[in-house]
Amino acid sequence: MTSLFKNIFKLCLAIIVFGGDVIANDLRVTDIPIQEGGRIKPLDTYARNQALAFYGKRKIKHENLSAIDWLLNLFTNPDKGLEQQIFNIRNPEVVNALELEWTNNFHKYSYNEIYPGVENQLTLIRSIFEKKEKDRDTFESQFAELYQNIMKYREIVSSLSCLLPLFTVYSPETAESLHISPGQSTSYAHIMSHRASLFDASQGILTKPENEWSETEREIALLLYNLQQASADEFAKALKIIPPSKNDSTGLWISPWELFDGREIEPHQDKIIKSLEKFLLARFQNDVSAQNAALKSYKAGVLSYPGERINFSVLKNESWLNKANLFTNSLVFYLLGFIFLGISWMIRPTLFRRIAFCSLILGFLLHTYGIFLRMVIMSRPPISTIYETVIFVGFVIVLFSLVIEYIRQDGLGVFLGSISGAMLHYVGFGYAADGDTLEMLVAVLNSNFWLATHVTTIILGYGTSLMAGLIGHLYLIEKIRVPKDSARLKSIYNNMFGVTLIALFFTLFGTILGGIWADQSWGRFWGWDPKENGALLIVLWQLMMVHMRLSGLAKPDKFALGMVLNNIIVIMAWFGVNLLSIGLHSYGFVSGIAVNIILFTIFELVTGFGTYYWARSKKRLAL
Amino acid sequence: MKDQLIKLFSSPKLFVYSLVWLMILVTIGTVSQKDIGLYASQQKYFSSYFFTFGFIPFPGGRIVLTLMLINLISMMFKQNLWKMKKLGVIVVHLGGIMLLVGAGLTAMFSSEGSMVIEEGSKSNTVDDYHITELAIINVSNPNYDQYTIFGKPLFSSGNNLMHENLEFDITILDYMDNATLETAEGTSKVGFKGMLSNFNLVELDRDKDDMKNKPAIIFQVSGTFSDTDGIYGLIFGQSVPATLTTNSNQYVMALQKKKTYLPFAIELEDFKKVMHPGTEVAKSYSSKINLIENNIPRPVLIEMNKPLRHQGYTFYQASFIESPNGEETTVLAAVNNYGRLFPYISSIVMSIGLLLHMLVSMPALFKKKKS
Numbered sequence: 004m005t006s007l008f009k010n011i012f013k014l015c016l017a018i019i020v021f022g023g024d025v026i027a028n029d030l031r032v033t034d035i036p037i038q039e040g041g042r043i044k045p046l047d048t049y050a051r052n053q054a055l056a057f058y059g060k061r062k063i064k065h066e067n068l069s070a071i072d073w074l075l076n077l078f079t080n081p082d083k084g085l086e087q088q089i090f091n092i093r094n095p096e097v098v099n100a101l102e103l104e105w106t107n108n109f110h111k112y113s114y115n116e117i118y119p120g121v122e123n124q125l126t127l128i129r130s131i132f133e134k135k136e137k138d139r140d141t142f143e144s145q146f147a148e149l150y151q152n153i154m155k156y157r158e159i160v161s162s163l164s165c166l167l168p169l170f171t172v173y174s175p176e177t178a179e180s181l182h183i184s185p186g187q188s189t190s191y192a193h194i195m196s197h198r199a200s201l202f203d204a205s206q207g208i209l210t211k212p213e214n215e216w217s218e219t220e221r222e223i224a225l226l227l228y229n230l231q232q233a234s235a236d237e238f239a240k241a242l243k244i245i246p247p248s249k250n251d252s253t254g255l256w257i258s259p260w261e262l263f264d265g266r267e268i269e270p271h272q273d274k275i276i277k278s279l280e281k282f283l284l285a286r287f288q289n290d291v292s293a294q295n296a297a298l299k300s301y302k303a304g305v306l307s308y309p310g311e312r313i314n315f316s317v318l319k320n321e322s323w324l325n326k327a328n329l330f331t332n333s334l335v336f337y338l339l340g341f342i343f344l345g346i347s348w349m350i351r352p353t354l355f356r357r358i359a360f361c362s363l364i365l366g367f368l369l370h371t372y373g374i375f376l377r378m379v380i381m382s383r384p385p386i387s388t389i390y391e392t393v394i395f396v397g398f399v400i401v402l403f404s405l406v407i408e409y410i411r412q413d414g415l416g417v418f419l420g421s422i423s424g425a426m427l428h429y430v431g432f433g434y435a436a437d438g439d440t441l442e443m444l445v446a447v448l449n450s451n452f453w454l455a456t457h458v459t460t461i462i463l464g465y466g467t468s469l470m471a472g473l474i475g476h477l478y479l480i481e482k483i484r485v486p487k488d489s490a491r492l493k494s495i496y497n498n499m500f501g502v503t504l505i506a507l508f509f510t511l512f513g514t515i516l517g518g519i520w521a522d523q524s525w526g527r528f529w530g531w532d533p534k535e536n537g538a539l540l541i542v543l544w545q546l547m548m549v550h551m552r553l554s555g556l557a558k559p560d561k562f563a564l565g566m567v568l569n570n571i572i573v574i575m576a577w578f579g580v581n582l583l584s585i586g587l588h589s590y591g592f593v594s595g596i597a598v599n600i601i602l603f604t605i606f607e608l609v610t611g612f613g614t615y616y617w618a619r620s621k622k623r624l625a626l
Numbered sequence: 627m628k629d630q631l632i633k634l635f636s637s638p639k640l641f642v643y644s645l646v647w648l649m650i651l652v653t654i655g656t657v658s659q660k661d662i663g664l665y666a667s668q669q670k671y672f673s674s675y676f677f678t679f680g681f682i683p684f685p686g687g688r689i690v691l692t693l694m695l696i697n698l699i700s701m702m703f704k705q706n707l708w709k710m711k712k713l714g715v716i717v718v719h720l721g722g723i724m725l726l727v728g729a730g731l732t733a734m735f736s737s738e739g740s741m742v743i744e745e746g747s748k749s750n751t752v753d754d755y756h757i758t759e760l761a762i763i764n765v766s767n768p769n770y771d772q773y774t775i776f777g778k779p780l781f782s783s784g785n786n787l788m789h790e791n792l793e794f795d796i797t798i799l800d801y802m803d804n805a806t807l808e809t810a811e812g813t814s815k816v817g818f819k820g821m822l823s824n825f826n827l828v829e830l831d832r833d834k835d836d837m838k839n840k841p842a843i844i845f846q847v848s849g850t851f852s853d854t855d856g857i858y859g860l861i862f863g864q865s866v867p868a869t870l871t872t873n874s875n876q877y878v879m880a881l882q883k884k885k886t887y888l889p890f891a892i893e894l895e896d897f898k899k900v901m902h903p904g905t906e907v908a909k910s911y912s913s914k915i916n917l918i919e920n921n922i923p924r925p926v927l928i929e930m931n932k933p934l935r936h937q938g939y940t941f942y943q944a945s946f947i948e949s950p951n952g953e954e955t956t957v958l959a960a961v962n963n964y965g966r967l968f969p970y971i972s973s974i975v976m977s978i979g980l981l982l983h984m985l986v987s988m989p990a991l992f993k994k995k996k997s
Contacts, residue, residue, distance in 0.1 A: 041902025041909070243904060254903040410994050443902040446910050446930045453931070494993065501991030508980045515725075515973035524931040526738060526942045526961035528969050529729070531668045536656040540649055547645040554638035580656070 030302040038256035041443035047322035050074040161239035246308040274304030329373035336366030341421035384455035390434040397427030399466025461513030467506035475566035479614035537576025567611035636700035663834030714983025721976030728968020736963035748893035754884035805842035819856035890919040
């Protein structure tokens with residue numbers, strides 16, 4: 004508990020000083036820009052993504068190492084990296100296929116352990132890759148993934164080997180021609196930048212027979228041989244941290260090794276590579292001030308790139324967001340809110356309900372700030388991926404719960420908000436476990452105007468619809484618990500109907516806006532595509548409920564049941580239609596979600612009808 | 627009597643029952659897309675008046691939506707509706723009427739097709755996505771071609787097609803929605819002409835994706851009283867054009883997607899695809915075109931989400947083709963829709979109505995607890 008409060012305190016402090024933090028000029032190693040997945044992101048995010056892919060978590064837990072430290076250790080000590088037990092294999096079949104033992108060290112294996120097994124199974128791997136992705140079984144897709152992972156790992160490990168001081172020169176003349184002192188070690192990159200003088204010095208070797216070589220010439224020959232060996236790492240092009248040449252039109256950043264393929268190195272690239280070399284050396288020697296100096300000149304190097312200017316404050320925002328875990332902390336406050344509400348049912352109702360309310364507000368503020376920062380980083384509206392829909396629906400429900408709590412002041416809003424906010428955060432974590440949640444968008448979605456209008460409106464509709472369904476649940480429960488308190492039941496029913504009208508507004512307007520977007524970009528307002536039909540079903544269901552109420556076909560109990568069942572339709576439209584994997588909207592497919600949807604449907608059917616009939620049987624008894 | 631009719635047709639219960647049926651239709655029509663594809667499902671459940679399940683007929687989308695429109699309009703004649711506090715409700719339902727009327731106009735009068743243009747070339751025709759037609763082109767005159775077009779409704783077996791432009795008769799023998807060619811080894815091909823003297827047309831199951839279907843037609847030509855009489859076959863997209871020569875004229879025949887000729891042309895100057903750097907994810911597609919009208923070109927850039935609107939037609943960046951030698955071809959979707967403004971207006975009207983209604987009713991629904 005103490006560590007929790009410490010974290011909260013640190014977090015508040017961080018938020019307060021955050022403004023000043025951005026103004027500070029120094030570059031931290033976490034904020035080094037790198038291009039991955041089509042965008043420029045901080046090295047910290049890259050490190051976390053890699054840790055997640057290989058290890059399954061965003062930090063190396065069993066060594067208590069942050070992702071960035073782990074990555075930097077790989078760079079400074081590649082050989083040790085190949086020994087590090089970092090690959091988390093969860094499937095015993097894969098372990099068997101690699102002829103490894105299943106029991107070792109919580110199923111974590113090193114590159115050097117896995118590689119021999121992979122070499123023996125190349126025929127199998129080739130046959131897997133000849134299959135289409137959807138035809139592979141679980142073993143095959145995991146084996147293929149592991150193969151890709153260890154290949155990528157090998158590449159990452161060697162990405163900066165050209166900057167390591169691996170070559171020692173003792174002869175004074177050679178050392179002088181390379182601008183170092185005798186006995187000093189230097190890197191491939193440094194030697195290549197003085198290759199002209201080395202070339203002059205090596206002329207003698209070619210003309211003389213080997214037994215006439217001087218000590219110096221022998222050293223040069225050895226050095227050339229070693230350089231040749233080291234250049235075997237040239238394949239390691241994973242780390243795209245260097246802005247391209249100013250004449251480049253592709254926008255593709257390059258990796259350090261690519262600089263030595265014979266191209267002309269431009270001033271900003273030279274500065275970056277030299278600063279990075281200094282940084283790695285300083286880090287190896289644990290010299291903090293030298294590290295900071297190197298990073299300072301690194302930043303200057305990046306800023307001297309004549310192309311599109313790199314926005315360091317955005318990078319800083321992102322690595323701060325990575326560290327702050329705003330959504331986890333928001334979850335903690337939601338859970339606390341629920342606990343305090345529970346306490347309020349036993350003692351000091353008013354006091355503890357207020358504390359619970361405050362806790363919910365704090366969680367909501369963190370939630371909001373997280374969404375806000377993500378918008379700033381990607382400079383786009385809040386929702387564009389399925390992960391973001393989950394986060395935003397949570398936001399909407401908690402927001403409305405706060406309003407309801409403010410109006411009712413009886414804990415109902417806190418109850419709704421804390422439970423659903425926490426649940427949706429959990430669902431969100433499930434999605435976040437798949438990789439970087441800040442993704443680039445395909446062309447048709449790449450429109451901030453429509454993301455801001457249609458997508459936001461429809462997700463507001465999903466959120467408020469679920470909210471109405473939750474109140475529906477509560478109404479039925481209260482009907483069983485306090486059937487005689489008609490004033491309370493009446494007020495809950497009114498709230499539910501109010502939220503239903505709001506939900507209808509957003510789903511109707513959002514669906515029509517979607518049609519207008521489709522008209523703008525595909526040329527038809529309505530195409531009976533599964534996602535469109537899903538949204539339409541929500542609208543139709545809600546229209547039906549409203550008119551059933553109007554025509555007397557649905558009394559309050561039935562209306563509540565109808566809104567509970569509406570939840571099933573919302574979930575079907577939100578996640579279910581992706582399962583059909585057809586249609587223009589089938590992005591965001593996640594395997595294994597079918598089971599969850601079925602479980603949810605069964606839960607809603609059982610609790611909905613169960614409470615409905617229970618409430619009615621009570622009424623009958625009472626008559 | 628009139629009041630009773632209005633009461634019956636304007637009943638909210640009628641609306642509820644229509645909604646229930648519409649929801650069932652939408653669900654079936656969505657799920658069945660997995661098996662029969664979007665186009666067939668849409669034709670069967672939504673763009674139909676009736677569809678049969680087994681042999682029992684059920685009302686299709688058009689009947690239900692028409693019923694809902696009647697329901698909405700009759701509601702406007704209710705005496706007790708026209709009150710100030712129901713203003714929001716009235717406005718919402720007026721918006722609903724507009725939406726349904728617009729949908730009707732679109733369903734009746736809109737057409738959509740595609741325009742395929744290679745870089746450097748131009749086109750003035752729009753090919754319909756789905757509807758096929760039989761084109762018989764008299765190419766004997768060096769100054770112009772004479773087109774005779776027969777539409778798909780005429781393609782039932784045994785139909786005789788005649789036209790004053792043609793000096794021969796056509797009798798339809800068979801029409802297939804999807805077919806392929808097979809070499810006709812060992813089978814007797816006496817009386818078969820053109821492509822069919824070497825190949826057979828074999829019917830295939832309809833593909834879920836209607837664009838992948840290759841329709842084919844087999845027909846008998848008679849009345850030329852020459853060797854030209856015989857059985858001919860055509861398949862959509864065939865590479866070798868089918869020809870027919872009579873004593874006085876020469877014809878080219880094709881089974882093609884219904885072509886619409888525009889009073890202007892579009893020339894593709896450059897197609898551009900931009901990727902997010904280092905990924906396989908496309909960031910944008912665009913076509914730089916010249917819109918040529920009365921021989922006067924005007925440069926236009928068509929992008930994703932930024933179509934070109936001209937003379938009632940709207941052109942969208944829909945797709946592209948890249949050939950291995952680097953030549954690019956753009957595929958523009960061309961849509962002609964008279965109802966397209968209705969959703970824009972009705973959405974605004976409905977939103978205003980709902981907001982008005984909420985303004986009136988919300989305070990009562992969210993009463994603050996008296997402390």
